[in-house]
Amino acid sequence: MDWRVLVKTYLLVQDGEEEAADKFKAWRKKNATALHTIQISCGQEDFSLIKNTISAKRAWDTLAEQFKPKPTYYNDYNQYNPLFDAVLSGDWNKAKEFLTLHPNAVRATIPSTNNTALHMATDLEDEHIVEELVQLMSEEDLELKDNEGWTALALAAQRGNIKMVECMVRKSKKILSIPTEEDNMTPILHASINEHWDVVDYLYSVTPLQDLMPEKGPYGATLLRNFIIGMKFGSLPSKI
Template sequence: MAVSADAAVVELLDSSNYVDWSVWVKTYLLAQDLWDVVEKEEEYDDDDDEEEADDKFKAWREKNATALHKIQISCGREASSLIRNTSSAKHAWDTLAGYYNDYNQYMPLFDAVWSGDWNEAKEFLTLHPNAIRARLPSTDKIALHLATDLEHEHIVEELVQLMSEEDL
């Protein structure tokens, strides 16, 4: 997918480049004095009069919209779908960080399943039991689905043994 001419990055966010992408976008937003709206939501000061509070809100709203737009146009389709209905730059940033950090955290499990290495997968699941429910962002599949697709019957059997009824 082509990068927009006014995007803040050289490549759109996808499941393989979150760490680099987040550095590029953060640096851009810092340079444009927009990072503060990503760090925290708008706060109101009780000491402000109504007109001053209104002016502060309008300034924050403009910065938020600009930061959110830069984040949105710097995302590929998958990432865009995660933040499509958001109106907050902070919420968009936090959503993407949570999603892609989970992806990177659980990637060793999917790599082990892909290669058919049950010992490696089991070791990872021992350290990270919640990974049994983790989903690959690009396919939304859990490790069991991947093992089934790849016809790694021994891994399928082992994963089923570890999963609760809810997981299945």
């Protein structure tokens, strides 16, 4: 970007009054001057990108595209921390105001944990903010995982918050089948191992049956084991 400014300044200095009657000749001379200036000042490696270009504008646009600042949105915590601060303090009005100006921030992550705002609200069990965020997120956004491989649904199931679980599942059924990476357990297993049987009951009604079949992995067997343990120790509610 600094080089861009310097070259433009140099070309302004070189651009005196053109006395040539032939406008095409005048343009060709200016084009050659500009192209030559760009070629000799951009470095050997970068020159290879434009060495066959005869148009100064095309050479300029090629370099501009190649070296334009790359967006650092997803992990730019300093830019998007007002959203996380608002969620942390439970202030949905501030969070909504920020998301109105920066709608893509709904999938931004904290670099140290890879948590989204939804992960944070779920961890805090702020049901209102969770519901509002889910409305703004796409199905793919709900598949985002933190550094330990947890989706927000897995976290909600572990917490045993049925309202948050139902809210997320209404938006996406695919997340029912996504296991956490650290222990390879789907949301229904996290609910069962923590004896949140109301959540288990709900998730069992919506989890694809094939996810619990032997060929899919140990998920069905693990669920049955947790269920038997719950029966043995009398932790199951009467309706189950």
